[in-house]
């Protein structure tokens with residue numbers, strides 16, 4: 091382990107004399123280069139960057155002049171040279187470093203502005219293996235890391251926002267402060283870490299490794315949050331570099347700042363709404379991460395009316411998600427109920443206008459629906475680590491069902507069963523959902539035994555005057571005993587859908603036959619914890 095050398099303290103202010111700019115994304119490059127040149131900073135650049143700066147009539151030196159080597163090997167080697175890295179890493183006030191710089195003709199570099207080969211966009215665009223590999227930047231991260239290590243002297247910028255901060259400091263203070271350089275260094279290492287996380291995840295994917303020996307997860311700050319699940323917890327919202335459509339890509343059109351719980355609940359609501367990617371309109375109302383009402387309909391107004399009918403009490407202060415562009419009629423109906431968040435894949439102007447009077451209501455719009463069938467991973471923290479699993483993309487059709495009772499379900503019962511099971515997939519275990527005609531009638535969520543969930547679901551339906559006669563009852567995991575099923579039958583269900591697989595399946599099937607119930611096994615369990 092290298093010992094900490096006895097360096098003199100870093101200067102508070104560094105006046106910029108020389109900057110090295112090497113950027114793949116050249117957005118804002120010319121303005122930044124001009125501002126630096128106007129401030130008397132000497133510019134040094136790599137091939138494409140130098141050409142762009144020179145074309146704008148701004149004086150710039152080719153890095154090859156510095157190194158005495160041409161760019162080579164298809165750009166794999168451009169800046170990997172002691173004249174560059176010595177200029178970035180040398181501690182100018184340390185006599186030995188200054189002597190080495192003098193002996194080898196190494197000039198100090200005070201600012202490095204680098205953005206990397208577009209590895210992440212190349213992968214997102216489906217680039218082939220060789221193209222992805224060629225888009226792994228080596229020299230860029232090396233310069234970022236060198237400059238950031240030597241933040242005592244060097245300012246490192248990895249995006250236009252960083253550059254804007256440096257230019258502002260240059261204007262206001264004539265140089266960079268140590269505090270700014272430290273801040274930039276921290277950001278710089280987060281950038282290279284995120285870059286390497288993307289590369290290692292891509293390699294793991296190429297190798298078919300679902301559980302690589304080390305796993306890096308990186309995110310970009312979307313917003314800091316006032317607090318976490320509770321007011322004594324701190325919190326922030328991060329998005330992946332290339333984000334799946336959903337709450338992390340949503341634009342907030344109005345309303346109070348989103349809270350931690352708002353974001354979690356909105357995600358739960360929108361992910362369930364996204365299951366309905368067919369022709370019907372669908373509306374989901376979520377409260378504390380569980381759906382309290384879900385319905386389809388010919389339009390959003392009707393879908394919302396029927397979703398609300400399921401549990402108008404719990405819907406108070408809830409989150410509403412819909413599966414299509416929000417129209418005015420639906421917006422008016424939603425606005426009548428106290429609602430925390432509304433999320434939709436787009437909203438008509440007159441729908442947006444409806445909410446203008448509801449200053450606190452947060453209205454979020456996305457470019458489309460999340461893809462319910464997207465592969466991907468979900469994460470959960472536990473003490474000392476985290477759990478990773480593939481997204482639950484289970485989606486069933488009638489053909490997947492195994493009818494295990496004497497009575498076969500009618501086509502309507504099959505439809506109701508599939509609807510109820512889809513909802514159950516998004517209800518915290520133990521989950522029991524009664525539904526009929528594309529409308530939930532009772533939801534039992536998060537109980538420690540299935541019988542209680544069934545009892546609560548039936549109780550809710552009764553509370554709101556919804557008759558369960560002829561309904562379908564979904565259980566997200568098998569009925570371990572016949573009692574839960576008997577309860578569903580007594581409540582009025584005539585169709586039951588459940589994974590099956592209990593050692594007492596025969597007992598449960600016999601109870602279903604005795605009650606004249608048609609029961610389907612899915613063979614797929616959809617726990618949600």
Ligand SMILES: NC(=O)c1ncn([C@@H]2O[C@H](COP(=O)(O)O)[C@@H](O)[C@H]2O)c1NC=O
Pocket residue numbers: 112113114115135136137138139140165166167168169170204205206207226227228229230231
């Ligand atoms: N190999 C190197 O020495 C090297 N030095 C800088 N780069 C990258 O080259 C890009 C800029 O290239 P150009 O200026 O030619 O458009 C930047 O994204 C920078 O991170 C390099 N490329 C890849 O590793």
